[in-house]
Amino acid sequence: MSQFLFDPQTKRPTITMPPNLQEVTLKFARRRSAKVMGSLADREAEPKEGEEVRGILVTHNFHSKIVSPEDLSTYTPLRVGSIASKLHVPFAGSIATLQLFLNEMFAGVTEQEAGEGVDGEPALVFDLNGQVQVTVGSTRGVAVVEWEASPQGDVVADSVVALLMHAQSSAASIRLTSKPCRHPRDPAIEEEQSQKKQRADDTVTTESRLRFLCATLKDQFQNVEALYEGRVGTYEIRTDSGLESGVLDEDGTLHCSVRVEFEDESGMNAMISVECKDEKLAANVKECLQNAAAATAPIKL
Numbered sequence: 001m002s003q004f005l006f007d008p009q010t011k012r013p014t015i016t017m018p019p020n021l022q023e024v025t026l027k028f029a030r031r032r033s034a035k036v037m038g039s040l041a042d043r044e045a046e047p048k049e050g051e052e053v054r055g056i057l058v059t060h061n062f063h064s065k066i067v068s069p070e071d072l073s074t075y076t077p078l079r080v081g082s083i084a085s086k087l088h089v090p091f092a093g094s095i096a097t098l099q100l101f102l103n104e105m106f107a108g109v110t111e112q113e114a115g116e117g118v119d120g121e122p123a124l125v126f127d128l129n130g131q132v133q134v135t136v137g138s139t140r141g142v143a144v145v146e147w148e149a150s151p152q153g154d155v156v157a158d159s160v161v162a163l164l165m166h167a168q169s170s171a172a173s174i175r176l177t178s179k180p181c182r183h184p185r186d187p188a189i190e191e192e193q194s195q196k197k198q199r200a201d202d203t204v205t206t207e208s209r210l211r212f213l214c215a216t217l218k219d220q221f222q223n224v225e226a227l228y229e230g231r232v233g234t235y236e237i238r239t240d241s242g243l244e245s246g247v248l249d250e251d252g253t254l255h256c257s258v259r260v261e262f263e264d265e266s267g268m269n270a271m272i273s274v275e276c277k278d279e280k281l282a283a284n285v286k287e288c289l290q291n292a293a294a295a296t297a298p299i300k301l
Contacts, residue, residue, distance in 0.1 A: 032064070033064070034057060034064035034065055034066050035063075035064070035065045035066070036053060036055070036065070036066045036067075037065050037066070037067050037071065037075050038067045038068055038070075038071030038074065038075055039068050039070065039071055040053060040055050040066060040067060040068050040071075053066060055067055055068050055069075056068070056069060056072060058072075058076050058078065060076070082148050082149070083148065083149035084146070084147075084148055084149075085146065085147055085148070085149050085153075085154075085157065086144060086145070086146045087144070087145045087146075087157070087161065088142050088143075088144055089142070089143045089144075089145055089161055089164050089165075090141060090142060090143075091136060091141065091142060091143035091164050091167075091168060092141050092168055093164075093167045093168030093169075094167070094168075095124060095136050095137060097167045097168075098126075098134075098136060098143075098163070098164065098167040099111065099126070101163045101166065101167050102126055102128070102134070102160075102163060103298065104298065105159065105163060105298060105299060106128050106129075106156075106298050106299050106300075107268060107297070107298035107299060107300045108128075108129050108300065109126055109127070109128055110126070110127045111124050111125065111126050111127070112124070112125055112127070113125075114135060114137075114138060115138070117137035117138050118137060118138075118139070118140045121137055122137065123135060123136065123137035123138035124136055124137055128156060128160070131147060131148075131152070131153050131156055132145065132146070132147040132153065132156050132157050132160055133145070133146045133147070134146075134160055134164075143164050145157055145160055145161060145164075206230075206231045206262045206265055207228055209262070209270075209293070209296050210226075210228055210233035210260060210262075211226075211228075212292065212296055213233065213235075213260055213289055213292055213293065214226040214233070214235060216288065216289070216292045217235055217237060217258070217285075217288075217289075220285075220288065221237050221238075221239045222239075223237065223238040223239065223253075224236070224237050231261055231262040231263075231264070231265065232259065232260070232261045232262075233259075233260045233261075234257070234258065234259050234260075235257075235258040235259075235260070236255070236256075236257060236258075237255070237256040237257075237258065237285070238253045238254070238255055238256075239253060239254050239256070239281075240253055240254065254276070254277065254278060254281065255276070255277075256274065256275070256276040256278075256281065256282065256285060257274070257275045257276070258272070258273070258274050258275075258285060258289065259272070259273045259274075260272050260289060260293070268297055268298065270289075270290070270293035270297075272286055272289050272290060272293070273286075274286045274289075
């Protein structure tokens, strides 16, 4: 059997003679194309090669088209729907504890009142960037979690349910909700203690993260001294890892000064500066703290 191959450049045929009884396979590449329709095609300039087009690919009767989710019902017989999910979770803990846990886990949590709740206290709704809403206080012993079903929304809802369980069973929640026996005191003293407690609650989030960064440094370096002032933490590191570089202090060790400052009480946007004679060690310490701060920061939905 003879096979003729044509070179598109020279247009000259090439003759090959395969051995007898050998299978000869010819591949024909089928060109596949899809039409961009609707608002995706409504643009002033033509798309460039390699430009990304985001839409839904629909294939029907060997014809493909790409449309936006809003135009799906116009150009195809398909419809876009959503599933609203609502879950009633038993919750007998403190709303303040739940608020603390939500702010530590997620960024951008907002709250608003939802009418009068049990015992005359207003019911609160915690909104997680419009994806998940948590209502507490409207029904005794129950927290309502609402969200629209989606891969990301389902994951966030599962984590919220875990936080609800944790907020009423963990040691931290028991410590925060416990109330010792109280006797009448001077109102001025009570107000002063309330202000001190409020300032302590504002810094508990950042201070816990600053202490975590200190523990991270102590895992790498044995001699670490820490000082905390509000949202700022300073760490003094002494190590002998600079023996090879030869940039040691007079006492034969390498000194490294670290300063970490959080932008707000939520623990977001840590500003880290490292001063050290060994530039390589300073870069490694800064990268380590940046990764640790990013891992403990609230999740941005």
